[in-house]
Amino acid sequence: MSLDKLFNPKSIAIVGASSEEGKIGNVIAKNILELGYGGEVYLVNPKYAEIFGKKCYKSLGEIPTSSAGMIDLAILAIPAKFVNQEILNNSKNIKNYVVISAGFSEIGEEGKKQEEELKKITKENGLNILGPNCLGFIIPSLKLNASFAGGMPEAGNIAFVSQSGALAVAIMDAAKKEGTKFSSIVSVGNKMQISETEMLEFLGQDENTKVIGMYLEGIKEGGKFIEIAGKIAKIKPIVILKAGKNEKTQKAISSHTGALAGNDEIVSAVFEKSGIIRANNLEEFFALLNFISFSNTVPNQKVAVITNAGGAGVLVSDAFSGKKIKLADLENETKNKLREFLPAESSVENPIDLLGDARADRYKKALKIISSAPEIGSVICLLTPQEQTPVAEIAKEIIKFKDKTDKNIVTVFLGGEKVEKAITKLKQNEVCNFSFPDLAVTAIDSYSQWNEFGVVKTKTQTQLINEKRRAKVLEIIAKAKSENRQALYFGESAEVMAMYEINTVESFEIENYHGRNLGYPVVLKVDSDKVLHKTDKNGVILNIENEMNLSRAVSQIKTNFPESHLIIQPMAKKGAELIIGIKKDEIFGPVIVYGLGGIYAEFLKTVDYLVPPLSLAQMEKTLLSGKIKFLFQGARGQKKYNVEEMVKILMGISSFALEIPEIREFDINPLIVYNNSQEAVAVDVKIMI
């Protein structure tokens, strides 16, 4: 159901309103009544006849029908045990609720039961419920503070959704100081019904919102999240600060909100696939939101830096290390124009050094030249407050520039008292100032990457299920199961892989080998669901050079694994060894893991995640920006590996993962790829059923 009335209500009832200082119901009532909200407000509390000189009703039901028909939103700040009944009683007339009350799933089993019940009520009656266990929400443009956090932030274009109420309070307080302006602040609490996904859907359509910022500890319903986020991220930037980077945090999250934090690398892969900008920490999150909020345009990758201090310029230049954005190479025309008015000791290379004695005119002229330089997309304007630096005047020039240009401009005014007022002025005029150079570079870099996502802004990919193929695979699985096996034989796996156009190494069961000639050397392997780590357990003999050695190997392996199936394969030619697996993620379903194989694979951590489905273009882009991209770039002394072939293989594995969710575990280890015309080959395939 649409959330329009919840977040833009013409009338609100506050259940649990109180005149008692310090009570949550008191804070909320005052926030709604005293901060300028223009709609109707009804107070409900059986203990009072009147609060703040306003009539107080005994219950929601007691509000006269003529009015009650008009209640768009009820806010509940009453003990948890009364919540469900109160909502059920009014579910015919009132469709939108904010449940502030704590005491639901976050407190354990009993609370969980109550939350389940409330969820049922919500579903059966077509309600919208924010919370429970939340701070409420604030819509500054309506002067509506429907929360128990104090104050009214400035109205602007940032929507902030927080899974932590306390963090929202701290950010609101910091925002006041920073000049950050919001379209809405929403605390989602336990996310019983309205979670990040519903909020994305709503805020994506909200005209007042330019950028959506979220603090999340967990993500609910991964599939739906990916679908909606992917759509909304094409319309406007989404910045998420996702907690849970390490195991301790994941544990803390689950004990604190009961949320499933998820595998952090997969979360990153999902964000990248969906076009979500991930903030690495709170400082970056805040910086990014402010920057996007004030930006003139989505930045490209070319940045100019102007500075009145060489040392500060150097530090900005260092901050570009490892970033995708670059210091723009200035055109000769630009440099010549700069040289015309700058002293000889200035640098007209980027960073452009205006020197310590630069007054406002130098900044002004330099900015003017930049404004007509097509090789520059954004400007970072540095200033250190030297004795002779007219800080306020320079700020004025920057503000004037910002109003006239379609380029982005941000400032880094380093210092304390001497730059404070100018910074305030800049912010009032929507010029984003960063306290330190690195933050400025990071913010521009992250936002420009959102722009880059645009390159593959194809329609959201859906994967067609090939039912016929699926049936065939299930048949093979059924047969194995009927034989009480937990894994497919290599021959069966090869048959399955062939359906997904993945080439496997030639292979013969030992019984059928006589008379064949693979040519030596060959490999002898145990093929059994009981012997999964074959190499560790001496279930593989490599490099068998002739028939005699083969017979010897067969009898050796038969002694060690008397019951097992044996297969013979040719030694695969040397190439790059890769591994590909499918991981079942609790939140996002099947995820493809791929990377370099070999004995050091786990230490070198050259593994990336892919969340299917992906289009061919997305797959290629992901491969070419991932950890094994170097294989496809053909650097020094190495021929390129064929990226199309790898895309084809990963597309096949994606189809397989989505089509056959019955698979418990899957990996190819190794897949050998070649940089000559030879086809890639899966040497070992493990399909656990």
Place this chain on the structure above:
Amino acid sequence: MSLDKLFNPKSIAIVGASSEEGKIGNVIAKNILELGYGGEVYLVNPKYAEIFGKKCYKSLGEIPTSSAGMIDLAILAIPAKFVNQEILNNSKNIKNYVVISAGFSEIGEEGKKQEEELKKITKENGLNILGPNCLGFIIPSLKLNASFAGGMPEAGNIAFVSQSGALAVAIMDAAKKEGTKFSSIVSVGNKMQISETEMLEFLGQDENTKVIGMYLEGIKEGGKFIEIAGKIAKIKPIVILKAGKNEKTQKAISSHTGALAGNDEIVSAVFEKSGIIRANNLEEFFALLNFISFSNTVPNQKVAVITNAGGAGVLVSDAFSGKKIKLADLENETKNKLREFLPAESSVENPIDLLGDARADRYKKALKIISSAPEIGSVICLLTPQEQTPVAEIAKEIIKFKDKTDKNIVTVFLGGEKVEKAITKLKQNEVCNFSFPDLAVTAIDSYSQWNEFGVVKTKTQTQLINEKRRAKVLEIIAKAKSENRQALYFGESAEVMAMYEINTVESFEIENYHGRNLGYPVVLKVDSDKVLHKTDKNGVILNIENEMNLSRAVSQIKTNFPESHLIIQPMAKKGAELIIGIKKDEIFGPVIVYGLGGIYAEFLKTVDYLVPPLSLAQMEKTLLSGKIKFLFQGARGQKKYNVEEMVKILMGISSFALEIPEIREFDINPLIVYNNSQEAVAVDVKIMI
């Protein structure tokens, strides 16, 4: 010569003092005369008879001898062209100078010549000269501002040395706001004579300095720097913000100060070897200095976090990812004590969640318990300003705790106006507050690593040169040179390696091979200084299986390389392939590069740098914390490689590098190491002469 009189002068002459507003000589004179400096001050300027009602001398020489004998320091703010003569004229009587004047090596050839001349004067007359082209210096405890930056920072224990005057100005201004206190601020300008090394030597002995912070663009005299820094870092922490992380920056640095920025990875290796804490950016630099300045003790690796917001606690916990410090595992005793007074919904796991309604007493009690918990070394105290949070009272409790404890405590008070006053109070009481969680964790982590350096605080390593061995090697080199070769033959290299106890693969010149039997397979190689990338040029035939194939291979290679020396080697058994090389660094001399070999080596970037000499203990520590440490840890399914063997090899290479600086290039590629009892073997050794 001792810098005591320069930085603690009883009398100062200001040459170029001026009454004209805006002139540098005016600012300096006012700074020295008006900010409380207690020594004698003489003003010098031929243009004036009197400045600020004080007598003005025509020249330094004119100051009456009775007084002139007492001039400890002369500050020169006169045009560059007069500087050398002025100093030369007075070099008998005045030994310490600050040359503010610009126009020396930073402006090009002419300036360089003048600086060279000044350097000569300095040396010949035993002078100390700070600058030229510098801002001057400030010693707050003496109320001495001998610079043209305004104001007087608070006196404290941070010494700040800056290669950028402008940055020093900005940091001073920011410091005022942050409550940062300094023992000294020194701008080293062109570092003609007094560079980072001389400053380290001086500040290391300065009783008022607890921590030395430096902003550097280049490092002069690498060897001496390593020696002195290594000594001083054992006494007190040195934090350096070293610019030049990427090529663009390195270029900007050299055009801006003429300094050689150096290879950034080698700079990091030098810092690590010397026990210097490297700040990654300006924000971290500032945070670290503040933290160390206020810290009660050097932190160990165990940290507790207390918070009144679960979400904020989670973000701190995330900040520990990739750090060496850890969230302490709380003892049951500690947890039980916490449980006694905390509400049931609190978390007594670390981060300890005191809940949103926590008042000062909860913070107080939790801190008390922490103070007697031996498993905790440092505390990060988080606060978000909820409606019911008594921010000021909690700050008071933290201040009380800090005074009583020997543990470190830092705060992260998140928010704006609501926490501002409390933060000021905290800082006034020397509790370090960080605006964001990540900075707090980074600061504690970096400082605790300095503590860890202590583990290998053996005496500074010096490498003995084995003159006899050196002579033998030089003889081999001389022979090769006499034959007009630029590289040694493999046999010669093997002989050299043997002197450094490095095992090379058995090898025979083709002429001497008849009658030998290495056993097949063997390798045939061209051994020539003309064919350096043998594999690329088909100068190697691997895996030769029998005599017939060998003859065929020989004739094939002879056709391609008719003039070349050929050698035969057995195929080395499979093991881990490493590479080891020597790189000649412009600043630090010979540096050892080592890491994983193989075809992907350059992409996987598993290479580390070592700056010899290192002690055995340091070498082992470096290996075990470097990128190939996993080889020596023996993780899943892999036997450990022998770290002592690798230490021995690297020690050998270090000796070789230091003993034979004549070598132009050196590498072993591959060195094959084994995780069974087999000895490591260098399969190819390239010694370019």
